[in-house]
Amino acid sequence: MEIKVLGPGCKNCTNLEANTKKALEELNMEATVLKVTDMKEIMGYGVMSTPALVVDGKLKMMGRVPKPSEIKEYLV
Amino acid sequence: MLDFLNGIWSVFTSILKFEWLYDLVAALVENVFKLSMDTNLGSSVHFFIYDVIKILMLLSIMIFLISYIRSYFPPERTKKILENFSGIKGNIMASLLGTVTPFCSCSSVPIFIGFVESGIPLGVTFSFLITSPLINQGAIIVLLAAFGWKVAALYIAMGVIIGIIGGIVIGKFNLEGEVEGYVYEMSMGEVEIETLTRKERAKFALEEVTKIVKHVWLYLLIGIGLGAAIHGWAPADILTKYAGPDNPFAVLVGVAVGIPLYADVIGTIPIAEALISKGMGMGTALSFMMAVAALSLPAMILLRKVIKPKLLTIFVAITSFGIITVGYLFNFLLH
Numbered sequence: 001m002e003i004k005v006l007g008p009g010c011k012n013c014t015n016l017e018a019n020t021k022k023a024l025e026e027l028n029m030e031a032t033v034l035k036v037t038d039m040k041e042i043m044g045y046g047v048m049s050t051p052a053l054v055v056d057g058k059l060k061m062m063g064r065v066p067k068p069s070e071i072k073e074y075l076v
Numbered sequence: 077m078l079d080f081l082n083g084i085w086s087v088f089t090s091i092l093k094f095e096w097l098y099d100l101v102a103a104l105v106e107n108v109f110k111l112s113m114d115t116n117l118g119s120s121v122h123f124f125i126y127d128v129i130k131i132l133m134l135l136s137i138m139i140f141l142i143s144y145i146r147s148y149f150p151p152e153r154t155k156k157i158l159e160n161f162s163g164i165k166g167n168i169m170a171s172l173l174g175t176v177t178p179f180c181s182c183s184s185v186p187i188f189i190g191f192v193e194s195g196i197p198l199g200v201t202f203s204f205l206i207t208s209p210l211i212n213q214g215a216i217i218v219l220l221a222a223f224g225w226k227v228a229a230l231y232i233a234m235g236v237i238i239g240i241i242g243g244i245v246i247g248k249f250n251l252e253g254e255v256e257g258y259v260y261e262m263s264m265g266e267v268e269i270e271t272l273t274r275k276e277r278a279k280f281a282l283e284e285v286t287k288i289v290k291h292v293w294l295y296l297l298i299g300i301g302l303g304a305a306i307h308g309w310a311p312a313d314i315l316t317k318y319a320g321p322d323n324p325f326a327v328l329v330g331v332a333v334g335i336p337l338y339a340d341v342i343g344t345i346p347i348a349e350a351l352i353s354k355g356m357g358m359g360t361a362l363s364f365m366m367a368v369a370a371l372s373l374p375a376m377i378l379l380r381k382v383i384k385p386k387l388l389t390i391f392v393a394i395t396s397f398g399i400i401t402v403g404y405l406f407n408f409l410l411h
Contacts, residue, residue: 008185008186008378039185039186039189039258039262039381040258040262042186043186043189043190043193043262043263043264043265044263044264044265045265045267046152046264046265046266046267047186047265047267048150048151048152048155048183048186048187048190049150049151049152049178049183049186049187050183050186059267062150062267063150063151063178063183064280064283065283065287066283
């Protein structure tokens with residue numbers, strides 16, 4: 001599984017990355033978590049409100065920092 | 077029946093005015109801390125406790141309500157709406173939507189690219205970018221708490237007008253060449269705007285409350301602390317002389333100080349409230365707060381990624397000019 005955290009690198013993006021890793025840990029899942037700061041790629045997903053979460057190429061969530069328990073639902 | 081309604085109304089307004097809290101804290105200061113309200117220390121301690129409780133309560137309730145409304149206007153939808161308007165109507169819509177679209181300065185770059193890429197004129201984009209940080213939801217709430225709804229409404233109206241006019245002026249200059257070239261080469265993906273349930277909107281609103289309170293509480297405490305000190309000790313006669321509404325340079329100085337100041341606008345409001353009570357002009361204080369909100373250095377560094385220095389300078393100049401005008405207008409109207 002490949003997970004991408006989209007965002008220019010502000011605090012919310014770091015928080016989303018941390019919450020995602022926590023969710024993976026709680027699920028005992030292995031996945032690569034990539035931080036995407038390149039604007040071209042972020043805009044390619046049509047995202048204007050960061051941070052956003054992409055799982056296996058599919059945009060799951062944007063403009064918020066959900067809790068780990070909520071991120072789990074995006075992962076399974 | 078009328079008596080009954082009047083009764084309810086007076087209870088409602090006294091809750092909103094927080095007179096009950098004022099009296100409660102006054103009793104606490106006088107009876108528990110054994111400080112007289114007539115001393116500098118007593119009135120400062122009272123101001124601090126009263127303001128912290130009042131502002132945190134108002135902030136939480138109002139951010140929840142406003143965020144609930146804002147959940148209907150994600151930037152992706154705002155963009156779709158704006159694509160349908162051209163000319164001055166576009167500037168007006170962009171400025172109005174700037175007041176309701178959730179905005180954090182780190183989203184300004186993707187929003188700018190998204191707008192420009194989908195063919196929204198540069199001037200319309202700037203109407204949005206000027207109004208959005210000015211009408212900061214936290215700032216409006218604290219303004220409401222400190223100065224009442226009339227000043228808050230005037231602030232919003234002025235913010236919207238500055239955005240409309242600023243955008244129109246930038247649009248007239250034909251500055252498309254002053255946007256970084258790569259912005260035009262981007263291709264924007266299509267995104268499905270999710271329809272949220274009522275529960276999801278409430279959750280979004282609750283998250284916003286925690287996020288904003290977590291972000292601002294320290295600024296707020298520092299601001300209220302300084303405000304309390306000003307309240308107790310600042311000499312009113314000197315402030316009135318140098319920062320009062322009759323000093324024509326006070327507004328200019330306020331804006332010049334506000335631009336480089338890296339503070340959260342919410343923290344500056346209690347300071348402004350205290351300064352005004354000591355004789356500073358209302359317009360001077362408001363333009364100072366607007367400068368802090370709209371023209372912070374970090375926000376400009378982010379914008380520099382998408383626009384060249386010339387356009388950035390024009391943006392700062394026009395916004396500053398608008399803010400200064402509002403300062404003089406408020407000083408003239410309210411004193």
